[in-house]
Amino acid sequence: MLAAVDGFGRQGKREQTVARWGVVATGGIAARFTQDVQALDGSEVVAVASRGEASAKTFADRFGIPRAYGSWAGLFADPEVDVVYVATPHSAHRAAAGAALEAGKPVLCEKPFTLNSREAEELVALARERGLFLMEAMWTYCNPVVRRLVELVRDGAIGELRSIQADFGAEGPFAPDHRMRAPELGGGALLDLGVYPVSFAQLLLGEPARIQADAQLSPEGVDVNTGVLLGWENGAVAVLTCGLDGSSGTRATVTGTHGRIDVPEGFFSPDSFVLHRRGVDAPETVRVHSPLHGMQHEAAEVAACLAAGRTESSLVPLSGTLAVLRTLDAVRERVGVRYPQDEAR
Known part of the structure; x- marks a missing residue:
């Protein structure tokens, strides 16, 4: 027997909304996220940052991203970025997500959210103090x-x-x-x-x-x-x-x-x-x-x-x-x- 239901369950389909993303890091998971977001109606990747300008530029050229930054700070200061996706190795999640929140940017941070619960509690406290959106990128959920x-x-x-x-x-x-x-x-x-x-x-x-x-x-x-x-x-x-x-x-x-x-x-x-x-x-x-x-x-x-x-x-x-x-x-x-x-x- 095969059963099929609507993709958004009982809540029904929601309207897609606009989001301009800034992607932090240029590895495989960042590439996959960028490809998926670029194919999503109403969303776009407008900036990418890496700790090296050459890496950021190569990534931007590959995906047609308008701005590439050789530092996280440059992306976090970009007024055209609505939300930051942190795709660094997870040892840098606390630093990258924390810096984005300090700069006033909402954050989606890859899993594992941080290396330990203490770092996670620090990020959650910072987001709540600043009144900013914060979420772990647990795509399974x-x-x-x-x-x-x-x-x-x-x-x-x-x-x-x-x-x-x-x-x-x-x-x-x-x-x-x-x-x-x-x-x-x-x-x-x-x-x-x-x-x-x-x-x-x-x-x-x-x-x-x-x-x-x-x-x-x-x-x-x-x-x-x-x-x-x-x-x-x-x-x-x-x-x-x-x-x-x-x-x-x-x-x-x-x-x-x-x-x-x-x-x-x-x-x-x-x-x-x-x-x-x-x-x-x-x-x-x-x-x-x-x-x-x-x-x-x-x-x-x-x-x-x-x-x-x-x-x-x-x-x-x-x-x-x-x-x-x-x-x-x-x-x-x-x-x-x-x-x-x-x-x-």
Whole structure:
């Protein structure tokens, strides 16, 4: 059985709104975001910044962006930039997003939002002090298929939640000088990949009451292969894995007392899922029609929030971002991964 619903669930389709973006950094994730935004009606990338002018200029030429800056400050001072997208390595998220907020710019900051919960709390406090919009670029939460999954779970389609399983493994190997193995750059599987399974579990169950974890560490001291077991007061559990030494199925399963939901490969940005209801012989494949794709969903959410004068997204609330980082902090503490930035300032 195949079911299809509107791409924006019960809320219906929203009008697209104008946003002029400034992109900070010129790597692969910045390129993907720029391509998606340029294909989104009503939004455009008007500036890019890098710590080197040549890199910014090359990126601007590649995507037809009118202005390129060899410093973050230049972009943050640009009056034509409505909102900043931070796509730096996550070790620089706190500095880049903080500087943008200090300059009066709303911010969409890539995941993981920061290296630890202390840095995240600092950014949230700054945004609230300045009355500015701030959101983690957790595109999973904005994906219409995931939104429909959440609706069904909350409506009791599979009964009371009992367990969640999710994995994200990359094939590797990563050379010793790669950023994924550098503690000072927030290396390891957990922050790059594990943030997705943890965020998925907490989207459905909230912040866990109990956290257990085990990991294999690299010679540099970052996690290479990590398993996480989360527990909630209602008895629900989540079994989550991430790793840098083997490509996994990147699938998720949500099990309840009356059924389950299977999310296929690429659970963090799915185009469908399979709903198994107790007492129903045929499983139901659920797809969601949407005029948007990829990172357009999160960009549209930011534009809609800015147009409405909101400083926070209801789809990606800051409280949820902080809760996920507290869990990631606890996992790192249990497996013995520490970053230089963890030291209190």
